Every structure is written in structure tokens, then in C-alpha cells.
Amino acid sequence: MSMEHHPHDVFFRSFFSHPDTMQALLQLLRYKQMVWQKDDGPLTPILPILFYHGPDGRISERFSQLFHPETPEHLRPQQVEFQAILYNLSSVHKDRLTAEKNLEFQAALLSLKYARDNMDLMIDELYRLARTGGTVFLSSKRFALVKLYLLHASSLTYDEIEQKIHTRITDPVIREDIMPSTAQMLKQEGRQEGRQEGRLETVHETVVRMLAEDIALDVIARVTGMTIEQIEAIRQQNDQTDQNQS
Template sequence: MEILHKPHDGFFRTFFGRTRELGELLQQILPAELFRQLDPGSLKVEPDSYLDEKGREYFSDIAGSATIAGQKHKIYILVEHKSWPNKWVHLQMYHYIYRIWKQELKEQKSSVLCPVLPILFYHGPTRRIDPSLRSLFPPSLSAEIRGRQPELDLIIYNLSLPETIPGSCSATVAAALYSLKYARDNLTALLRVLNRLAREGGTAFLLSPDFKQIQTYIFSASSLTEQEIHQQIYTEVTNPVLQEEFMSTAQLIMQRGRQEGMREKAREDARRMLDKGFSIQDIVDITGLSEQEIKDLQEPHNQTQIHA
């Protein structure tokens, strides 16, 4: 359900948060010489949550690790996903790296720091992103002062730029990347690409669970209306299996969206009734919500009343 409510983050984490897909993504993102320094087969997905001294939990989008070729040392890989500009992403990544180091030093009793590769995966509005943390400092600083500030050079994969998706990746990873690139505001371009991938990947690709997940993301992320989506599918999709798959998925997503919209309206009506002193049973009878749902709404409502 996370893909429906937070389509970009939910899809990115669930699709590329798996070892095989993460490995293929890294092969596309990292410079070839750097990728060759990772031991083949050693990549694994790591827990993505970190605790600070006060026990607060922070989550990166994807965390992984691999051993460095010819060494016993491992390297951490942090991939942060952004679908919209965030000026302070360097600080966010720096915080994650600090937590990794703290955890590693505590658990391993090590006297050396584990290297970390910080990667920013971006597919928001087209813009230039400076990889350097020092770019956030005032430009008027002298070289002597600037050179003594912390540095962090992000590896940036800016999907919003043209020609960022090479032809060497698998059909499912290519479909995922093109979907992240186009689903929000260029469904026509996306459907044309998927037509090509359908020809190359065949029925096995079209009926795979991975492609079903991609379809769910596409229609959850699109800014088009249901009628516009149906029209685009009929106009642009020539593969009959692909057209049928798209239509059934689009209808399912739209139906879920309508149902969720109706339930949210019922919850809003219930909140108003609580304000007016309606009994829980009356609210259940009028809205169709369960008694437990009303009680769940009632608790934060009572807290608001107490602090008002």
C-alpha cells in the first residue's frame, strides 16, 4: 500500500531494495572503475535505520554493503532517493554516514572507519545538483577557511537529464527507471518505451511480478485523470497483452483510489460528528466506519481537546 500513498519513495525502496536490482542499479550509476572494485556476489542489502543518542530512529532509502576486491574491508553504499529538490540532502547523507561509523566502531571494536559511497538518485524537476557539501557554505569564504570545512562528494544519478538510461540494463530495471523518469508527467513517452521493452522482453516480462509492481507505480504516480489514462493506453499501446495488463491495473488502482477517497470522507465526517457530540454508535450507523475506527479517531480528538 505504500506505493499507493507515497508512490515515488515506496516504489523506489521496494523495487531497488533487493540485492539483484540494487546491484544492477549500481552498475548503471557508479563509474566503471569504481564498480569493478566491488567483489562480485558480495553485495547485500543492509538494515536502513539508524538510532541517535536519544534513541530516535532515522531511515535512509536504501543501504547496502560489499567487500572491496582484494581486501577484507567492506564498503557501505547509501542510496538516497529524491523526487523533488532538497538543498540539504548533503547534510542528511552526512548524518547517515556518521551513524554508520558510530555503529561500526561500537560493534566491530575497530580502530579504522569503514568507507561509504553516498549516492543521490534524483528524478525531480530538471536542475543542476552540486555534488559537494562545501557548495553549501558562503561562496565568499577564503580558500583557507573553505578547505577546513567537512567535505562530502555525492555520486549523483540525475534521472531528469536526457540520455541517462543506458541500453545495457535488463528489461525490468529499464522499465523501472523509465517509469521513475516519466510516470509523473509524460505517460505518452513512457508507454512508447514500454511498447519497445514488451517486444524485447516478451510475455514472460509482461506477466512477471516485477512488471506488475511497475504498473502499480505508474498509475499511482501519474497526474492524469482516469479518462486520460485510458485514452493514452488505447492510443499508444499496440501490444495486446500489454494493453490488457495496463487496463486491468489502471482500473484496479483507480478503484482503490476512489475507495480510499470515500473512506477519508467518512473519517472526516466522523471527526465532525465527534466535535458535535454524536455517540459512537450513531457515527457507525451514519458513516459505515467500524467502532474501532471511530475510537482511533476519538483518541487524537480527545488529546486535541485537552491541549486546546
């Protein structure tokens, strides 16, 4: 969850990758409830922003669209309602994304847009960002999450991605800097066959870190191998810990 607080407004950002936006809108509703429960005075308006990065499809922006269209008229006043601000990455031109000054955020947006079906272009963009940002960019924790997402969002195998990196990245220093860290990361996240029990703690930490970066629950599930229910339980436990510390 990401939040910016001002005297009269709160902004939430959430990312999702499936045309069925029910889980994303429900997640935003939970965020709203969490903030409002902490308000001592009048409630603060909350502006939810959804970043969509999935295939083309009908995307619900209003919470009321989740209810059955034939809901009786006399029950409609009982429906929860809010409208999210939709930012559809699938229809945004690449030039708008590469104009982002923060290189890590630029890498994240590009990976959301291209990881599933255009790995060649994605690798070319990473090469450009690596040459621009250097060691600071390549060693950043957020870029590590981007690489982790690429490995699991793509339909390609790790060997296929590795071959593309070898082919498209001509600078041997950058190429070798990216690839060993990627392979090491796979091992650290416990994705190898016969995962050892001691690695579960690392997976738990990964879930917490990805939740903090607003990564969609279905993406976290694919990356970590956990179910949506397990991830929700970790999120609730983490929220409770934050509330106890505040």
C-alpha cells in the same frame, strides 16, 4: 536504502526529484551514521550516489553547500562534509537507459525520466519492454511499483493515462494485462475516496516496500498520501526492527 559491501568501501544509492537536495543529502548522512554505528573497527569510507530525475535546476552535490554561504571562516571546520556522486537522469540520453539489461530497472529509470512530461514515450517504452519481457516482466513486483509511480508522478488523470494506453498499445493481450492490474493496484493502495481504516495497513506495507527500493520520500508521500514525517517514522521503526533482528 540499497547497499553493496566490500572490504574497503560501501555504496549507497538514493533517488530524488527536487532541485533542493537537502533532504536527499540528509538522508544519505543518516545512512552513513547507521553503517558507522555498526562498525567495530576503523570506519569504512562510504560513496553516496544520487539519481536525480527532476526539472532543471542547481543541484548541490557537496553537503557543505547546504550551509549558509556567509558562515564565518572559523566555524567552517565544524561543518559536516562529503560529496555525492550525481547521476542526472534528466540529462541522460534515452539510449543509455534502454541499454540496461535488467528490464525492471530499465523501466524504473525510464519512468523517472519521462513520467512527468512525456507519457506517450513512456507508454511506448513500456510496450516495448512488455513484448520483450512477457508475463514475467508484467507480473513482477518491481514493475508494479513502476506503474504505481507513473500514476502519481504524472500530471495526467488515470482516465487520460488509460486512454493513451488504449491508443498506443495495439496488442490487446498486453493492453488488458496492464490496465486491470493498474486499476486494481489503485484500490489496493487505498487511494479511493472514503479510504477504509483497514486499508491503512496496506499503505504502511507500501511505504516499507518503496523505502526498500530507494524511492524518494517526496514520491512516496505523493503515492501513499502520507506526510514526510510519517514516512520517516516508518523508516526509523523498520530500521530498528532490522537492528534487533541482526
